Amino acid sequence: MDSSGHIDKKLLIGILISLICIVLLFRKIDFHLLLQSFSSIKLSYVLAAIAMTFVSYILRAVRWHYLLLHIKKASPKNLLSATLVGYMANNIFPARIGEFIRAYFLAKKEKIDTSSVFATLVVDRLWDGFTVLVILVITFLNIQLPSGMENIQSKMAKGGYAMLFLYLLVIIFLIFLKRYPMATIKFVGILLKPFPKIISEKIIPVLGSFITGIKFTTRPAEVIALAISSALIWTAAIIPVDFLLKAFGINLPFLASMFIMVFLVFAVMIPAAPGYIGTYHAACMYGLMAFNIPREQALSVAIVVHAVSFFPVIIAGFICLWLSKTSLSSLKTTSGYQE
Numbered sequence: 001m002d003s004s005g006h007i008d009k010k011l012l013i014g015i016l017i018s019l020i021c022i023v024l025l026f027r028k029i030d031f032h033l034l035l036q037s038f039s040s041i042k043l044s045y046v047l048a049a050i051a052m053t054f055v056s057y058i059l060r061a062v063r064w065h066y067l068l069l070h071i072k073k074a075s076p077k078n079l080l081s082a083t084l085v086g087y088m089a090n091n092i093f094p095a096r097i098g099e100f101i102r103a104y105f106l107a108k109k110e111k112i113d114t115s116s117v118f119a120t121l122v123v124d125r126l127w128d129g130f131t132v133l134v135i136l137v138i139t140f141l142n143i144q145l146p147s148g149m150e151n152i153q154s155k156m157a158k159g160g161y162a163m164l165f166l167y168l169l170v171i172i173f174l175i176f177l178k179r180y181p182m183a184t185i186k187f188v189g190i191l192l193k194p195f196p197k198i199i200s201e202k203i204i205p206v207l208g209s210f211i212t213g214i215k216f217t218t219r220p221a222e223v224i225a226l227a228i229s230s231a232l233i234w235t236a237a238i239i240p241v242d243f244l245l246k247a248f249g250i251n252l253p254f255l256a257s258m259f260i261m262v263f264l265v266f267a268v269m270i271p272a273a274p275g276y277i278g279t280y281h282a283a284c285m286y287g288l289m290a291f292n293i294p295r296e297q298a299l300s301v302a303i304v305v306h307a308v309s310f311f312p313v314i315i316a317g318f319i320c321l322w323l324s325k326t327s328l329s330s331l332k333t334t335s336g337y338q339e
Helices: 008-026 031-039 043-068 076-092 100-110 114-142 150-179 181-191 195-213 220-247 254-267 279-289 294-321 327-334
Strands: none
Touching: 008 279, 008 294, 031 294, 043 076, 043 114, 043 220, 043 294, 076 100, 076 294, 100 114, 114 150, 114 220, 114 254, 150 181, 181 195, 220 254, 220 294, 254 279, 279 294
């Protein structure tokens, strides 16, 4: 509920979607085969997957360092702690509120403006989006799905091209907005003329705020560092999926892990209960089933993939809070989250 006692409709919709996914996931499952699949897991691969997951968080802190340079050279310790706390919050709170908490946590530690820090996270997500779309195009153009799925593969490749094109248009628009703000805003105003005036009254001020808050580096060394760190971040995020497939004795090419990661990225965009329960599992399971992996084994992998991405960072996030003597309730209040 929010502060006025009203039920959060978005949260309810998310919980409903999660419940539907869970029903669909388990309705045709042979639980004996599911348990049998778990019994064959190799724990060494699971531990390696957890370790590599934390490497991806370290790399995220490195990229954030470069995005914050125009504001302050932040402490590596604070960058990593804020990253872990933010991802912890994303896993236990709805609506990806962890992004706000991540910005507030670092701003408090470094004694800098929270809105300026949050602006760097917008750019951070732009880098993520572009990198994921590159992964999507590479995967969909090169992966070989089993016989009978050629038509689906062709459609996925076309969809990947379309999404990459649209994202490039967004990047071009942002560059023009930053370099030629008045001309770009005027152009947007012309495009919005056919729509009700209230729409332009809301969008134009947002664009103005965006210009003042967002900083795009133009230094070649920093751009290269951001591009390399983004590639490494997502490589380190995909490797755990590959490790966990091996943990269950599933030998698929690395492209298959990239394919599943793309599914997982889109899954976390769908409204769901906190922790992406159900949607995350469904994306992983149906992604594996595209390679003719048995349903029970695919679900067991999905459960472990979610657990590896979910529980370790929550534990690490709470440790960071404890070490910094910061309470979870204060973060919820500061971010605007209400029970």
